[in-house]
Amino acid sequence: MSPSQDTSPAAPAYPIGSVDKALRLLLLVSARPTGVRVNEASAELGVAPSTAHRLLQMITHHGLAVQDPDTKAYLPGPALLKIGNSREQCVERARPVLRDLADETQETVHLSVLEQSFSVTLFTAEGPHMLRVGDRSGHAIPVWMGAMGRCLLFDHDDAAVRELLPSGLRGPGGAPMADALIEQLHSDREHGFAHHDGVVEPGVSVAAVPVRGTLGTVEYAIGMTYPTSRVPAELLPSAVTKLQAASAAITALLPR
Known part of the structure; x- marks a missing residue:
């Protein structure tokens, strides 16, 4: 041609x-x-x-x-x-921010989106350590199982959270999972981030923050995954600050 x-x-x-x-x-x-x-x-x-x-x-x-x-x-x-703020555009614009974040934290970081009742990883920037969490692109886990999923629910009210979860789902001790998730979400929103240790995989922790679109609503989440033993609790606030800065940088890059 x-x-x-x-x-x-x-x-x-x-x-x-x-x-x-x-x-x-x-x-x-x-x-x-x-x-x-x-x-x-x-x-x-x-x-x-x-x-x-x-x-x-x-x-x-x-x-x-x-x-x-x-x-x-x-x-x-x-x-x-x-319509213009497609996932492909977000991934393309977020990629350098996430790679810089992985370099800064020395840990693997992910970008995820909510699909029905699942947190789906769109992009992974792996950390440099030999012992690290690998690429999870395309991986989906139920939103109630991890920190990134909870961040994706920051804008959901209690009724919307209950509607999202399968009926009859029970948490540890047999209590309704929705009750435990809603209580945890209230705390997460107050602190501005979510965190879990060993929920999805033993020995692996995740710290996550929401990514808001240009209209102020939560559209994505970014999370840092790491061996629990490598980041002690006293270093978590510093990691969260870096995640929040990266989240703000991604929001600023989204189409307006």
Whole structure:
């Protein structure tokens, strides 16, 4: 294929004009960080200002745009940001931050996301020690079993947590698992991080913090996994501080 050959997708045989204009408007809004005004949308789409205004109101109604009350320009809305903030983008942007974190802590670190009732590892940056936790990319564990899963539930209220767990699930001593998890989550939120020793694997500990998206909601979690004997309790606060700094760095890199 020659470099000059047009590789753009062919236009549909039976285009729908209104849909085409709405999609072009979404692309326009997403491409202009300073916002799009009605007259600009009108000129770009080749429609009357009244039509452009109705289209902007419609995408705003669905959360795809928001209007700045001062400038009256339309900016990307929460629904559009959520579409753009894909996992692939997050992993790509978080990768150097996590590698730096692994170098700084000298331990393996992971990035995870919530899928139904599981914490799924998206990316692992391994630490340099010969004795270390390896790459867990693609590995899934129930959210109630570890620190990273609990961080992914920081925004869930008690009812949502109960709904997420299988009915009848019991914890140590036969108590309902949901009760124990909710109590632990209250403590984790207060401290801003989660931690466990030997829950998933004997002799392995995890310290984790949530990663919030540009809208302030928890979208991911990052965690440091390490042999329990290598990081004594008195060094945990320092590790958590490094995790929180990395979390903030990842949030700053996510699409806005």
